[in-house]
Amino acid sequence: MDICFRRFQLMAKKSFSLIAMALLLSSCSSEPPVSLVTPSTPVTPGKSQQSQEPMRGIWLATVSRLDWPPVSSVNVSNTASRIRQQQNALTNKLDQLKSIGINTVFFQVKPDGTALWPSEILPWSDLMTGTIGENPGYDPLQFMLDEAHKRGMKVHAWFNPYRVSTNTKPSTVAELNSTASQHPSSVFVLHRDWIRTAGDRFVLDPGIPEARDWITSIVAEVVSRYPVDGVQFDDYFYTESPGSTLNDNETYRKYGGAFVSKADWRRHNTQLLIEQVSRTINKLKPDVEFGVSPAGVWRNRSHDPAGSDTRGAAAYDESFADTRRWVQQGLLDYIAPQIYWPFSRSAARYDVLAKWWADVVKPTNTRLYIGIALYKVGEPSKNEPDWMVNGGVPELKKQLDLNESVPQISGTILFREDYLNQPQTQQAVNYLRSRWGS
Template sequence: MRPDNMEFIIARSLLKTRVFPYATLTAMALLLASCASKPPKSLVTPFPTATKPPLVTQPAQPAQSTSEVRGVWLATVSRLDWPPPSSVYASNRIQQQQAALIATLDKLKSLGVNTVFFQVKPDGTALWSSKILPWSDMLTGTIGNDPGYDPLQFMLDEAHKRGMKVHAWFNPYRVSTNTKPATTAALNRTLSLHPASVFVLHRDWIRTAGDRYVLDPGIPAARDWITSIVAEVVSHYPVDGVQFDDYFYAEAPGQLLNDNQTFREYGQGFSNKADWRRHNTQQLIEQVSRTIKQLKPGVAFGVSPAGVWRNISHDPAGSATSGAAAYDEAYADTRRWVQQGLLDYIAPQLYWPFARQAARYDVLANWWANVVKPTHTRLYIGIALYKVGEPARNEPDWMVQGGVPELKKQLDLNQSVPEINGTILFRENYLNQPQTQQAVSYLKTRWGNNPVE
């Protein structure tokens, strides 16, 4: 963001989003999170780890507990894990949704899970009582309909009652999961709501990419708006952490994000769009990190990026892999965020077995361990529960003995490397599928019978 017009952008953004009750709080948070860092030069990342002083002073004590994290992602987008699709139009909808969440937490507790990463912003809607976003249609079938209870508060109450932590999981830029005429019409119908969808309030921020409506990450006011959403949750709910997933610049072949005009408007000083895009992602992470620490220093901030930062073929600091890289595909310099102390934790998605040569689990786990080693950033590894028990030509190990040997190897490695502080399973509903039951029994023996605080 340009420092000379920051206050104007904040004021304009707040007026358009009708966040009057939160204007003072949000403006203060954004001002404290001033993001006037200089454009980076286009250079191959140095190796070994750069010794440049961090942008943010690392806290003497990490924001989160030092105990091992045994986590699960609980997705609400498309009702993948919760709420049950059958509950949405039921006469006793609230009771069904709350009972399902209680049953889920009870099962997770019995498996030894101690942290739930709960998707509170699956798109441009909210699963909490927001003054910025309309209620999620995942709850009632209609965007903006009050569900009659606050799912985030309910989750926090029930999880904390069981001694489990909750991280509010945000998809920062996604506005919708598709661009179908019915979706567009539903978004347009929110114009009369308070709050309405960002789709109608800030149509100039909206782009299409990967067959979705998304926000353009290059627009400073859009990044301010995302920061205000995080500030609202952190200020008003006792969340233990905040997590962004890997959807920053999320494109697909033939479905690229058209940000040429945005680049012309805001890309001064950059010789190419790729560096400018990484700068934009950096700005978001910087200002969200600083905002959280100003509001509630004890709330942990983390990101769960794609598992490969860069391949060694493109960068000597990269991993010995040949997979899609977050740096080049999502324009997210995740290694830099760790080095600069912007994150309390990072949770790379290492969704491959030991035998997958293009992206070996052990190669990547150890590479990330070396990245966090000289920092205070904690490392949690995301593993592919969704692949367990599923036939795959390139990854047959997931089928051997119900996937238990592969799962055991991954958990053993995580526990043996001092820099790895936990594991997160993707995702909750796969704990209930027939093909994973041998692995679930193993988890119950390993985690459930050996709980950690």
């Protein structure tokens, strides 16, 4: 605790709120895991499940303006016209989602090292204006909350915890450095020693305790200031690619002495972040739900007897995220694994994974939502031709039927919003509207 306190004394000199610091202080932990293979029995239950309607959710991505705001709006020189175009686009989307029967929007508020709200920790996102740090003239998060709640829809604030940028181009470096004279500046400027390159992106090093505290303080800022219904982290924890691995050797030498392997130490770091965020949200606003949307495969049975009968990329081994353990320990209110394969994909069958996750949550109070691949519907695929049959409707129907037939599955989340507007998905969209719409 003394180490934690000294850490926060240093952090207090930065732009972190006192309430976030107090919450974070109660969360410090540094015990290493007992073994590489996680236990097969639950550890502790989470908080009681709330009685609620089935989740019918959708992810609305802002990174690279994938779903919103409209790319064309950034080039509008008149501020009032730009704001009007962005807000109209969002309300039109919400009207469409409401007509389809969507009841929850997972809105990406931190797509990288910037914010879609007036933060005291992060600079304004360039997604709204084209320039990092430039005030867009309104609060996108508050606008989303007002408009969604007006329509009876919930909003979960979706954070990408570690990503700082989507590329490492010289122009991106220049944009990040340009925030040095702003308040707040980019973390790229304030804490250059936290920054690593991985997956051809600038990311925070998850092994640095202060970096994890910084992320937790950002979540605390949103939860304390906004009436969000939930908080979600996506599957980007440790993110590497074969040609762009994360060089955390120095961090491992500094902090990993108690661990037999770097992999075990990395999983411990991810565990600490989840613990901190979970405890912070529970202390600040217990009614705000906390969830994670990890890769669909926790571990393959070939690597762990508790794993699924699959042969896919595993979160435990590749993202260093022991997602099953978080469920068992009651750290999450819900988990939303991304099961983006059809029933016929033998390496990672939809039904095999959905039922495996149902067994994981069964003895706990963690809700299970299944993320499904709307983005694959209607797309030609040699390995997954099912998505092309009758506009993808039969495969979609089978997945939704399974979700509704397994008691432990509490709903479905579609990835992602803009695919509702694509020509190849229209049969599926009509089917969703007939199944879910009022």
